Amino acid sequence: MATEGPCNMPKPGVFDFGNKAKQDARKETARQNHVARLSSLSSSKASSQGKHGADEKAQESKNILVSSEDGITKITFNRPAKKNAISLQMYFDIMLALKNASTDNSVITVFTVLLRRISVMCHHPWSRRTGDYYSSGNDLKNSINDAGEIQDIAISAKRLREFVDCFIDFPKPLVAVVNGPAVGIAVTLLGLFDAVYASDRCNVSYSIHPSRSDLGSLLFLYVSKDNGLRQEAAEMLLFGKKLTAREAWAQGLVTEVFPESTFETEVWTRLKTYAKLPPNAMRVSKELIRKHEKQKLHTVNAEECAAIRERLPIEEYTNALRNFLSRKAKL
């Protein structure tokens, strides 16, 4: 891989991970090992997958499960022990899953959390229960090593930008089935879905993490664009106020709130019906609805990731990280 000389290569497309990784490596020679790891992951997985049908199992990775059935590609968080915190590997797995879903035969793409079955001794011998969290957001270990030193900021910030870009550009209807609390980047992303269905046990919040207001402004842009500046959103973004599912609905972040007891049945019945609608009409409608805001979202995303890259090394942030990791601080 070339690491010197001018970069005359054309800018790769948002889903063109191979070329993006190569360009990263040219600019970040000091970080080549890290980039190479991500690049090799991309090429090995991409080459083993290609196009696939909506009724086939599409992708296996430990913490992100992907499956397709009934015209729906489901991307499922499966890291309950860490409250579905999103590691660098998971960012990558999700981007790959979105890339595949954008060209597979499915009609709708859905993000959700793996349901865990627990034994209960009350009315039913088995009761379904959701994983605790939809997602606790960015894995706070992504940018700090075991010695407590900040690491890989440029790469993480770039990866984050590419990750959010994938959501902004995703061409098919994208739905979030949120059956537990969502934090940080997982909340920001909600603004980029076409529909967000939440159970009444869900809540949304940003953390004590000082970067929340950076990434939050994407969400803020979305929430406030038709309604003027919304003070409730500012309370969440600036002061870390936790919103209930119904408050998030009132903010326009959630499409509909369902009782937990009927959530799964109602939502999946509805989604299966939607998946029978004409796919091309939905794609064209989505393109028309999103066309005018897309460029603005890309611009804000780029600005925010640049801000994160600059702010991450400051003491306020590093202290917050160390406090969380030494169990002195939580949400």
Ligand SMILES: CCCCC/C=C/CC(=O)SCCNC(=O)CCNC(=O)[C@H](O)C(C)(C)COP(=O)(O)OP(=O)(O)OC[C@H]1O[C@@H](n2cnc3c(N)ncnc32)[C@H](O)[C@@H]1OP(=O)(O)O
């Ligand atoms: C380049 C960088 C880009 C930065 C981009 C920024 C994006 C915005 C964000 O998303 S920042 C992250 C925001 N999220 C948080 O701040 C949540 C932090 N977590 C908590 O506050 C709590 O864990 C909790 C309230 C979500 C749950 O508390 P609870 O007491 O129920 O559970 P534990 O704290 O014991 O958690 C269980 C294990 O999970 C690990 N964990 C939870 N969240 C994260 C996380 N975001 N990152 C890493 N690890 C997380 C926790 O450490 C426990 O692990 P352990 O059992 O091994 O100790």
